[in-house]
Amino acid sequence: MTYNIVIIPTFNEKENAEAIVRKTLSLTPAFDVLVVDDNSPDGTASIIRSLQNEFADRLHLMERKEKNGLGTAYIAGFKWCLERNYQHIFEMDADFSHNPEDLVRLLNTSQKEGAGLVIGSRYITGVNVVNWPMSRVIMSYYASAYVRLITGMAIRDATAGFVCYTRKTLETIELDKIKFKGYAFQIEMKFKAYLAGVKIIEIPIIFTDRTLGTSKMSKKIFREAFFGVIELKLNSIFKKNGK
Numbered sequence: 001m002t003y004n005i006v007i008i009p010t011f012n013e014k015e016n017a018e019a020i021v022r023k024t025l026s027l028t029p030a031f032d033v034l035v036v037d038d039n040s041p042d043g044t045a046s047i048i049r050s051l052q053n054e055f056a057d058r059l060h061l062m063e064r065k066e067k068n069g070l071g072t073a074y075i076a077g078f079k080w081c082l083e084r085n086y087q088h089i090f091e092m093d094a095d096f097s098h099n100p101e102d103l104v105r106l107l108n109t110s111q112k113e114g115a116g117l118v119i120g121s122r123y124i125t126g127v128n129v130v131n132w133p134m135s136r137v138i139m140s141y142y143a144s145a146y147v148r149l150i151t152g153m154a155i156r157d158a159t160a161g162f163v164c165y166t167r168k169t170l171e172t173i174e175l176d177k178i179k180f181k182g183y184a185f186q187i188e189m190k191f192k193a194y195l196a197g198v199k200i201i202e203i204p205i206i207f208t209d210r211t212l213g214t215s216k217m218s219k220k221i222f223r224e225a226f227f228g229v230i231e232l233k234l235n236s237i238f239k240k241n242g243k
Contacts, residue, residue: 002058003087004107005032006100007077011067012042013094021051023100024092025058031090031103034060036077038067069181070161071188078170089170091163098162102205106164109203116169117193119155120162121202131209147187150229153194156202158187165193172196184228191232 006024010017017035024033033055037045048061062080064073074091081089088107092098098120106118122128123144129137140159147158161183173192180188193200 002030002032003085004029004090004103005034005081005086005088006090006092006103007034007036007074007081008092008094009036009038009070009073009077010040010044010048010094011038012040013044014040014042014047016095017044017047018051020092020094020096020100021048021055021059024103025055027100027104029104029107030058032058032060032086034062034077034080035094036062036064036073038064038073069185070183071178071181071185074185074189075175075178078165078175082167082170087167089165089167091161091165093161097207097209099205099208102162103164105203105205106162109201110164110166113201114199115201116166116172116198117190117200118164119157119160119190119200119202120205121155121157121160122205122207123156124202125204128204128206129209130206147229150233151187151191151194152233153191155190155194155200158190159183161186162205162207169193169196169198172198180228187229188232191236195236 008020021033024031035048037048045061045063052059052061062076078089088110090103090106092100102120106120109115109118123141127137127141144156144158147153148155173189173196178185178188
């Protein structure tokens with residue numbers, strides 16, 4: 001029985017889908033994979049279905065009818081995993097910007113340090129980003145600084161999408177009340193864990209921008225994150241004061 005599972009959301013990832021699945025399923029200790037595909041017109045889901053014949057009970061596919069945001073894809077994936085006996089549940093991008101081999105380091109940290117949330121951090125030891133233009137590095141780095149300032153969380157990489165949650169942490173967070181759909185979702189999940197007193201540890205990773213496929217970042221997603229942080233903090237204050 002495998003107690004670890006990696007959720008990989010996909011939309012038009014046919015260039016990366018097979019390679020990322022094969023690499024993740026080759027790791028020791030073992031990790032299962034759940035691909036959450038948002039009706040990719042490029043046939044990503046078909047590639048995953050063909051691989052299921054080879055990997056039987058270890059590769060799972062959730063097909064959604066439309067593209068409805070990163071956050072809703074992960075929430076659907078979390079709920080699916082919690083209905084089964086998985087104890088460590090991971091988020092990872094499909095495009096190899098996250099090195100699948102680092103999943104083992106995330107898992108080991110959670111198990112040995114008793115952390116309910118382990119973050120693969122681009123900024124805990126400086127700036128470990130490869131192939132990004134300087135403008136995007138600056139925007140991302142200072143976005144995390146902005147999140148720390150507003151929320152009070154001592155997290156260097158608040159927008160990180162390479163993380164390990166324990167089952168207990170996800171059961172503590174009220175998933176149905178998670179609001180944001182874009183990259184603000186990543187901030188909201190960490191903030192809810194922080195408010196719940198979950199032990200959070202960041203470990204350094206090297207983030208390498210995709211070489212195949214197309215980035216999903218947009219101005220709308222950035223705006224949601226910028227203003228969403230203020231909303232999260234205000235809501236937490238009102239809740240604390242009983243309003």
